Amino acid sequence: GDSVTQMEGPVTLSEEAFLTINCTYTATGYPSLFWYVQYPGEGLQLLLKATKADDKGSNKGFEATYRKETTSFHLEKGSVQVSDSAVYFCALIIQGAQKLVFGQGTRLTINP
Amino acid sequence: ETGVTQSPTHLIKTRGQQVTLRCSSQSGHNTVSWYQQALGQGPQFIFQYYREEENGRGNFPPRFSGLQFPNYSSELNVNALELDDSALYLCASSPGSGAPHEQYFGPGTRLTVT
Numbered sequence: 001g002d003s004v005t006q007m008e009g010p011v012t013l014s015e016e017a018f019l020t021i022n023c024t025y026t027a028t029g030y031p032s033l034f035w036y037v038q039y040p041g042e043g044l045q046l047l048l049k050a051t052k053a054d055d056k057g058s059n060k061g062f063e064a065t066y067r068k069e070t071t072s073f074h075l076e077k078g079s080v081q082v083s084d085s086a087v088y089f090c091a092l093i094i095q096g097a098q099k100l101v102f103g104q105g106t107r108l109t110i111n112p
Numbered sequence: 113e114t115g116v117t118q119s120p121t122h123l124i125k126t127r128g129q130q131v132t133l134r135c136s137s138q139s140g141h142n143t144v145s146w147y148q149q150a151l152g153q154g155p156q157f158i159f160q161y162y163r164e165e166e167n168g169r170g171n172f173p174p175r176f177s178g179l180q181f182p183n184y185s186s187e188l189n190v191n192a193l194e195l196d197d198s199a200l201y202l203c204a205s206s207p208g209s210g211a212p213h214e215q216y217f218g219p220g221t222r223l224t225v226t
Contacts, residue, residue, distance in 0.1 A: 046214050100155070105154050
């Protein structure tokens with residue numbers, strides 16, 4: 001079946017550090033890929049997306065590239081801020097399907 | 113443009129009781145999906161409604177049921193509550209079924225079953 005695997009958390013970094021959160025997927029069809037962010041006590045917010053191979057999604061300094069050959073969609077940011085502290089979820093949806101399939105989430109804490 | 117709203121914010125129920133959660137979709141969206149997020153886990157798909165019909169269901173028992181209304185708002189009903197039903201219930205709306213549209217989430221309803 002379809003699944004998403006994220007790197008284990010929690011991840012703790014200092015402000016201005018470089019961030020990578022790994023995400024790999026298994027899909028029975030052709031997926032679109034997403035990163036969602038969940039701030040404490042809130043629902044999910046779409047951070048970025050990519051709908052086909054080699055697409056790069058970007059938003060708020062975050063980037064992720066759809067790599068079909070490695071079935072990956074790693075999240076990166078060059079310089080993190082304290083306000084980036086949240087839980088990050090990688091997700092996929094298969095074209096023609098109804099459901100988002102989520103990874104288990106990675107908790108990120110940025111220290112000043 | 114109004115985003116996805118959910119009510120209530122928090123709810124405490126006793127095992128065996130029934131609960132109804134509500135969701136208003138984002139303006140222009142005709143598809144609503146419901147997810148269950150247990151503590152420390154990613155959301156799990158419960159079901160989706162498209163134009164008032166169920167349009168896909170995840171691995172949840174029949175005591176999880178739903179409705180969608182003509183204005184595309186939706187309800188999630190859970191009967192015979194169990195302790196493991198304690199979770200954050202998220203509603204998401206999207207502009208249509210079939211295509212891989214991104215889904216926009218509400219703030220969630222946190223259900224505690226004691």
